[in-house]
Amino acid sequence: xxxxxxxxxxDIRVLLLDRIDPVAKGLLEEQGYEVATSISQPxxxxxGEFDAVGVRSKTQLTAELLxxxxxxxxxxxxxxxxxxxxxxxNAATGDGLExxxxxxxxxxxxxxAVAELSMGLLLTLSRNLYPAIHSxxxxxxxxxxxQGSELQGKNLGVIGLGRIGLEVARRxxxxxxxxxxxxxSRPEENIRSLGYTPATLQSLLQEADYVxxxxxxxxxxxxxxxxxxxxxxxxxxYLINTSRGGIIREEALRDALLQKxxxxxxxxxxxxxxxxxxxxxxxxxxxxxxxxxxxxxxPHIGASTRDxxxxxxETLARQIIxxxxxxxxxxxxxxxxxxEESIPYVRLVRSLGRIASQIITSPVSNVQFTYHGNxxxxxxxxxxxxxxxxxxxxxxxxxSYDSVLEMVERRGITYAHRFDEGSQYRNLVEIMVExxxxxxxxxxxxDDEGRMKVKSIDGRVIEMxxxxxxxxxxxxxxxxxIIHAVTGVLSSHDxxxxxxxxxxxxxxxxxxxxxxSVYALDSPLSRGVIGxxxxxxxxxxxxxxxxx
Numbered sequence: 001x002x003x004x005x006x007x008x009x010x011d012i013r014v015l016l017l018d019r020i021d022p023v024a025k026g027l028l029e030e031q032g033y034e035v036a037t038s039i040s041q042p043x044x045x046x047x048g049e050f051d052a053v054g055v056r057s058k059t060q061l062t063a064e065l066l067x068x069x070x071x072x073x074x075x076x077x078x079x080x081x082x083x084x085x086x087x088x089x090n091a092a093t094g095d096g097l098e099x100x101x102x103x104x105x106x107x108x109x110x111x112x113a114v115a116e117l118s119m120g121l122l123l124t125l126s127r128n129l130y131p132a133i134h135s136x137x138x139x140x141x142x143x144x145x146x147q148g149s150e151l152q153g154k155n156l157g158v159i160g161l162g163r164i165g166l167e168v169a170r171r172x173x174x175x176x177x178x179x180x181x182x183x184x185s186r187p188e189e190n191i192r193s194l195g196y197t198p199a200t201l202q203s204l205l206q207e208a209d210y211v212x213x214x215x216x217x218x219x220x221x222x223x224x225x226x227x228x229x230x231x232x233x234x235x236x237x238y239l240i241n242t243s244r245g246g247i248i249r250e251e252a253l254r255d256a257l258l259q260k261x262x263x264x265x266x267x268x269x270x271x272x273x274x275x276x277x278x279x280x281x282x283x284x285x286x287x288x289x290x291x292x293x294x295x296x297x298x299p300h301i302g303a304s305t306r307d308x309x310x311x312x313x314e315t316l317a318r319q320i321i322x323x324x325x326x327x328x329x330x331x332x333x334x335x336x337x338x339x340e341e342s343i344p345y346v347r348l349v350r351s352l353g354r355i356a357s358q359i360i361t362s363p364v365s366n367v368q369f370t371y372h373g374n375x376x377x378x379x380x381x382x383x384x385x386x387x388x389x390x391x392x393x394x395x396x397x398x399x400s401y402d403s404v405l406e407m408v409e410r411r412g413i414t415y416a417h418r419f420d421e422g423s424q425y426r427n428l429v430e431i432m433v434e435x436x437x438x439x440x441x442x443x444x445x446x447d448d449e450g451r452m453k454v455k456s457i458d459g460r461v462i463e464m465x466x467x468x469x470x471x472x473x474x475x476x477x478x479x480x481x482i483i484h485a486v487t488g489v490l491s492s493h494d495x496x497x498x499x500x501x502x503x504x505x506x507x508x509x510x511x512x513x514x515x516x517s518v519y520a521l522d523s524p525l526s527r528g529v530i531g532x533x534x535x536x537x538x539x540x541x542x543x544x545x546x547x548x
Contacts, residue, residue, distance in 0.1 A: 012324050013049065013073075015039070018056035020080050021313035028317050031325075048072015052320045055087070056080050056312075058277065063091035070094065070101055076323050079105040080312040081303055083216065083244075084333055093334045104319055104332045107403075108163065109312035110303035115167035117302050118212055118242045121266035122172070125210070125238045126151055130296055152176035157208030159201070159224075160243070161186055161194075162396060165214035169196060180204050184220075185395040187363040190412035205232040210240065217244035219546035220358065220394045223527060225249065230256035236263045238294070242302045245270040250285050257293045264294025268302050333400040342379040344446045345371070346386045349429050351452055351466045351547065352444045353390020356433050358545040359440060359457070359473060364391060366434035367415040372423035384417050387431060394546075428455065460516045461504035469498065470521040471545045472530070477538040478508060478515040485536050486519065493529050496522040514540055524548065 012033045016024055025035045039046050047053065047069045053076075055061065061069075061077060066088055069077070077087060084105050092101040124130055127148035135142050156172045158165050161183040169179045179196040181204075188198040201224075205211065211233070215221045225239070226249040233239075239262060241248050250271055256262050270276070276299070286295055303309070322328040329335040349369065357364075369387050371377070385401045388408055392399040399407060408415060430443045443455045444466065452466040457473070464471075472490075476482040483500065490497060502508075503516040525544055534542040 012051045014052045014054065014320060015047070015050040016054045017043075018058045018080075020054055020056060020316065021309045023310055024054065024080070024313035024317040027314065028320065031321055033320075044068055048074055050074055051324070052076040052078070054078050054080060054316050054320070057086055059086065061087040061092075063088045066091040066101060074101055076102045076104070076320060076329075078103075078316050078319055080109070080309075080316045081105060082107045082110055085217070085244075089334050100334065102323065102329045102332050103334050104329060106312045106315040106319070107331060109315050110308045111163045111167055113305040113308035114164045114242050114302040115171060116305075117268060117298075118164075118168045118214075118240055119171050121240050121242070121268070121296060121298075122151070122156075122210060122212065122238075124296060125240070125264055125266055125294065126154075128294075151210075154178070154209040155180055155207050157182070157199070157204040157211040158196075159183075159204065159211065159213045160215035161191065161196075162214060164243075165212075166194075168212055168214065169194075177210075180207055183363070183395075184361075185363055185392055186411045187365050187413070190363075193412075201229070202232060205229055205237075206234075208237060209234065210238050213239075213241040213243050213247055215243055215247060216396065217246045218394050219524065219548075222246050223249050225252075226527075227252040227255065230261050233262050235261060238263050239265040240267075241265075242268040245273055254285050254289075257289065257295055264296075266296035266298070268298045269300055270297075273300055331400065331403065335401050342376045342382065344450060344452070345375050345427075345429060346379070346382050348444050348446060348452045348466070349383050349431070350386040350390035352429060352431050352442050352454070353387045354394060354547060355454070355457075355466075355471070355545045356431055356440060356442050357391045357394050359442075359543045360433060360435050362435045363411070364413050364433055364435055367391065367413065368432040368434075369415070369417040370430040370432075371417070371419045372425040372428040372430065374421065375419065375427060375429070377419045377421075380417055380419070384415065388413075388415065391433070454518075456507075457516060457518075459507065461506045461508075462501055462516055462518060463504070464501040464518050464520075465499075466547065467520065468548050470524045470548055472519040472521060472525065472533065473543040473545060474517050474519070474533065475514055475540040475542075476517065477540070478513050479538065482536075482538050483517060485538075486517070486533055489529065489532050489536070490519070490521070493526075495525065495529070498522050 014028050014033050014035045016037050025037060028035045044065055047065055048071055051073055079087060082105060084103055087103055089103050092103045094100045128146040132146040152175060154177055156177045157180045158169050159182050161181050173179055180199045181191050181196045182199050182201050191198040224247050230252060253265060286297060289295055319330045322330055369384055385404050388404045389399050389401060392407060428443055428445045433440045440458055442457050445453055445455055447453055454464040454466060474486060487497060497519050499520040501518045508515045524546060530542055530544050
């Protein structure tokens with residue numbers, strides 16, 4: 001079997017699980033592949049016997065399963081659908097120095113299905129369709145009871161202008177709605193060029209008659225809509241979420257519905273879906289809501305159309321064929337062709353991008369990568385893509401090495417790079433990010449023992465090992481007692497601090513009486529704890545970066 005030389009293999013074995021549409025099996029068998037759609041032994045015992053594995057959302061490809069797959073012959077795993085949250089991508093990838101499994105998905109397959117469901121829920125809410133249908137089927141004729149409102153002229157707030165968010169916005173615009181959009185990965189001018197009005201999350205919630213959520217579930221978006229956000233919404237506004245459970249704080253939503261702080265809500269996604277999938281729907285949080293509360297739950301049917309399932313299966317099959325016949329890893333989320341000596345720098349530039357993306361609060365317009373010293377310029381493509389993925393992956397779920405160039409172009413982000421081999425700095429990576437006319441710089445290097453370290457943030461010298469941790473980044477007045485106050489807040493919430501890194505003397509005395517500190521934490525922080533730190537006397541600003 002030769003992948004790089006594009007020789008067609010005839011001994012490829014593929015395992016398709018989770019009742020993937022039969023069209024996938026047919027397409028693969030046409031190419032001479034051996035396809036199994038069921039197994040009689042536990043998956044961990046047989047997964048390594050297959051070259052490729054296809055799943056939907058039910059099968060959890062855990063670290064242990066993927067370790068066994070890597071020990072066997074498995075080279076490619078693909079989810080028929082968007083997201084890869086049921087696949088341990090890190091376990092599939094390994095440390096980058098040994099054979100890894102390509103992980104891919106089919107992100108475009110369910111776009112139209114989810115967008116159309118969002119519009120269906122929007123119309124159902126606006127015209128009171130569910131109670132009207134239920135009442136009429138009971139033999140009643142309550143015409144005056146179900147007066148609704150028209151969509152034309154109303155404000156639709158779209159949180160997240162990715163593929164699905166854009167399709168919803170286009171359809172709503174055709175209904176005559178005014179589109180207000182919030183997307184941290186798109187510059188304002190890019191949103192305006194689409195014909196929509198850019199907004200902050202706060203102003204969107206205040207102005208929208210309907211709010212529809214289309215962001216991935218990431219550390220930065222978990223609990224994005226909670227009690228504070230509901231207090232900003234109009235009492236007549238409706239909320240729709242067809243993206244991921246966990247973005248909306250369900251307890252806060254229940255309170256908002258009961259207290260009539262919003263007009264109603266429709267959810268297709270929930271935090272405890274795994275429990276529901278196993279048949280346990282007891283004690284759901286919406287149980288016992290009064291009849292006059294407008295709440296429409298659906299069982300995650302966003303992608304459940306025959307069209308979407310067939311397209312996802314067909315796309316999965318064609319991607320498997322493209323990989324084994326041409327070496328193309330279409331829609332891969334962990335592919336990066338790179339020389340072995342550059343792999344630590346690929347990991348470094350991605351990590352620096354991840355940190356930078358969580359420090360800035362506005363969309364990026366321009367990025368400059370500078371590689372100082374003896375970093376292999378032949379790997380510039382992998383290095384640049386890694387940095388861009390790092391900048392986007394906390395904002396956009398589908399950010400991957402294959403798709404990232406298209407994504408930055410779509411968002412109006414420009415980027416450039418240079419290699420400074422004669423630099424006084426040895427093997428240093430520098431990222432300069434331009435945001436609304438201002439620039440943030442972050443630098444890092446690989447030390448003599450092969451460890452990744454941050455060397456500076458925004459021109460401030462700070463030496464900090466990069467690990468899979470949560471980091472609280474604090475700029476404060478340079479005076480006694482601040483660090484004690486910060487650690488006091490963290491300890492009051494049982495947050496263990498594994499290390500505290502303080503700004504070096506080189507810059508601390510020249511920055512107008514302020515100093516930077518970074519606290520490495522053993523567990524994630526809630527928005528509430530971050531807010532408590534930010535409210536302390538002497539704190540200039542607080543940022544939170546989750547690299548866990």
